[in-house]
Amino acid sequence: xxxxxxxxxxxxxxxxxxxxxxxxxxxxxxxxxxxxxxxxxxxxxxxxxxxxxxxxxxxxxxxxxxxxxxxxxxxxxxxxxxxxxxxxxxxxxxxxxxxxxxxxx
Amino acid sequence: xxxxxxxxxxxxxxxxxxxxxxxxxxxxxxxxxxxxxxxxxxxxxxxxxxxxxxxxxxxxxxxxxxxxxxxxxxxxxxxxxxxxxxxxxxxxxxxxxxxxxxxxxxxxxxxxxx
Numbered sequence: 001x002x003x004x005x006x007x008x009x010x011x012x013x014x015x016x017x018x019x020x021x022x023x024x025x026x027x028x029x030x031x032x033x034x035x036x037x038x039x040x041x042x043x044x045x046x047x048x049x050x051x052x053x054x055x056x057x058x059x060x061x062x063x064x065x066x067x068x069x070x071x072x073x074x075x076x077x078x079x080x081x082x083x084x085x086x087x088x089x090x091x092x093x094x095x096x097x098x099x100x101x102x103x104x105x
Numbered sequence: 106x107x108x109x110x111x112x113x114x115x116x117x118x119x120x121x122x123x124x125x126x127x128x129x130x131x132x133x134x135x136x137x138x139x140x141x142x143x144x145x146x147x148x149x150x151x152x153x154x155x156x157x158x159x160x161x162x163x164x165x166x167x168x169x170x171x172x173x174x175x176x177x178x179x180x181x182x183x184x185x186x187x188x189x190x191x192x193x194x195x196x197x198x199x200x201x202x203x204x205x206x207x208x209x210x211x212x213x214x215x216x217x218x219x
Contacts, residue, residue, distance in 0.1 A: 031205065041194060043210040086148065093138070093161075093204055095148040 003027050004089060004096040012102045019074040021099045023087035031090040032070050034061050037098070038083045046072070048090070077103045109211035111197050117217045123185040126214045129178055130199030138208060139172055139182050140196040148196075154180065155203050187218045 031050040200206035
C-alpha cells in the first residue's frame with residue numbers, strides 16, 4: 001500500500017465549480033505540504049499545515065493529523081487553476097501521486 | 106530574491122556521458138533538496154543537505170549519482186555515466202528549516218539521455 005494516496009487522480013470541472021482534492025496517508029507526520037505544478041512544469045508551494053485549516057484567496061486546505069487526512073478546496077474554480085496538485089508529507093519527504101485538475105471555461 | 110536557480114534548464118546528452126546539474130538555493134536557506142520527477146514514479150527525494158552536509162541520501166538511485174554542496178550557495182548533482190532511464194526532470198528546492206520548513210522549488214532541469 002502506498003504511504004500517500006490522493007483522490008481523485010484526474011478531475012475535470014466547469015469554471016465556477018467548487019473543487020475538493022483529498023490526500024490520505026498512513027504514516028505519522030507533523031505537517032503536510034500542498035504543491036501546485038503547472039503544465040509548464042514549475043512547482044509552487046501552496047500551503048504547509050500541521051493542524052486545522054488555512055486559507056489563501058480561493059484556496060483552502062484542511063488537515064486532520066489524527067485521521068491522517070488532508071483536503072484542498074478550490075472555490076469558484078477558474079481555468080488558470082488547471083494544474084497538478086500534489087500533497088507531500090513533511091518529516092519523511094514523501095509525495096503523493098498528484099491530482100490532475102482541468103477547469104473548463 | 107531570485108528564488109532557487111537551476112541550470113541548465115534543458116540537457117540532452119548521449120548515454121555514457123557525464124551530466125552535471127547545478128543549483129543555487131535562496132540566500133539564507135540552510136537546507137537544499139534534490140528531487141527527480143518521472144511519469145512512472147512521480148516526485149522522489151534523491152538527497153538533502155543541511156548546512157552543506159548531506160543528511161539523507163537514501164534516495165540516490167545508485168553509485169552513478171553523486172551530489173555535492175561545497176558552500177551554502179551552490180550544489181551539484183552529477184550522473185556518471187548517464188543512462189536513458191535517467192531521463193527525468195530534476196528539481197532543486199531549498200528551505201529555512203530542513204524538512205520542517207516550507208520548500209521553495211527551482212524551475213527544474215529537464216534531462217534527456219539518448
